[in-house]
Amino acid sequence: DVKVTQSSRYLVKRTGEKVFLECVQDMDHENMFWYRQDPGLGLRLIYFSYDVKMKEKGDIPEGYSVSREKKERFSLILESASTNQTSMYLCASSRTGTLYEKLFFGSGTQLSVL
Amino acid sequence: KNQVEQSPQSLIILEGKNCTLQCNYTVSPFSNLRWYKQDTGRGPVSLTIMTFSENTKSNGRYTATLDADTKQSSLHITASQLSDSASYICVVGLMDSNYQLIWGAGTKLIIKP
Numbered sequence: 001d002v003k004v005t006q007s008s009r010y011l012v013k014r015t016g017e018k019v020f021l022e023c024v025q026d027m028d029h030e031n032m033f034w035y036r037q038d039p040g041l042g043l044r045l046i047y048f049s050y051d052v053k054m055k056e057k058g059d060i061p062e063g064y065s066v067s068r069e070k071k072e073r074f075s076l077i078l079e080s081a082s083t084n085q086t087s088m089y090l091c092a093s094s095r096t097g098t099l100y101e102k103l104f105f106g107s108g109t110q111l112s113v114l
Numbered sequence: 115k116n117q118v119e120q121s122p123q124s125l126i127i128l129e130g131k132n133c134t135l136q137c138n139y140t141v142s143p144f145s146n147l148r149w150y151k152q153d154t155g156r157g158p159v160s161l162t163i164m165t166f167s168e169n170t171k172s173n174g175r176y177t178a179t180l181d182a183d184t185k186q187s188s189l190h191i192t193a194s195q196l197s198d199s200a201s202y203i204c205v206v207g208l209m210d211s212n213y214q215l216i217w218g219a220g221t222k223l224i225i226k227p
Contacts, residue, residue: 004157009155031213033213040219041219042118042203042205042216042217042218042219042220043158043203043215043217044217045213045214045215048213050212050213056213058213090157090158092157096212100145100146100163100165100207102148102160102163103158103160103215104160105157105158105159106157107155107156107157108155108156108157
């Protein structure tokens with residue numbers, strides 16, 4: 001079974017702090033994604049990566065950056081955390097493009113910015 | 115605007131009963147429709163994926179249907195179990211994108227003993 005592991009389940013940070021969310025997948029998947037999930041809304045794509053060192057902006061990239069130095073690892077960076085970035089962050093991976101491929105998700109990181 | 119609407123927002127049923135969740139979409143160009151199950155505090159897990167040429171797909175007690183003409187899908191759960199308590203999310207993929215998915219807000223299903 002594919003395993004997508006997110007480094008923290010819960011995180012509490014202060015406004016202005018730099019925040020790193022880490023994600024590792026163990027199935028040699030090409031694509032990795034970062035989503036955020038807020039109550040009452042569908043998942044929103046922040047960034048995705050289709051190869052090492054390659055990244056594309058999703059629907060809501062403002063205030064975020066990403067890093068993919070190794071195929072199995074995809075990091076989300078909040079350069080200066082703000083209260084409106086309090087959310088559940090979900091990492092996902094897929095074998096190739098999402099056109100017909102399943103996404104495999106991690107358990108999520110609930111981030112609170114105070 | 116590409117949108118996926120799900121109904122009801124929430125649903126409570128007794129263990130052992132059947133239920134049907136609805137999904138309406140206005141997404142173009144359509145590629146595929148997926149249903150995901152998300153347990154509380156966990157990431158979504160894929161249940162089914164259907165292309166426009168498929169009108170039904172089953173995964174155990176879960177059966178998804180797709181009517182591409184009316185742009186509607188349903189997820190039918192048979193003989194519900196307590197472990198079916200979760201949010202069920204309808205997701206539509208776009209033909210001209212390898213990464214863009216339009217996510218519904220989900221239906222929260224509670225199964226009572």
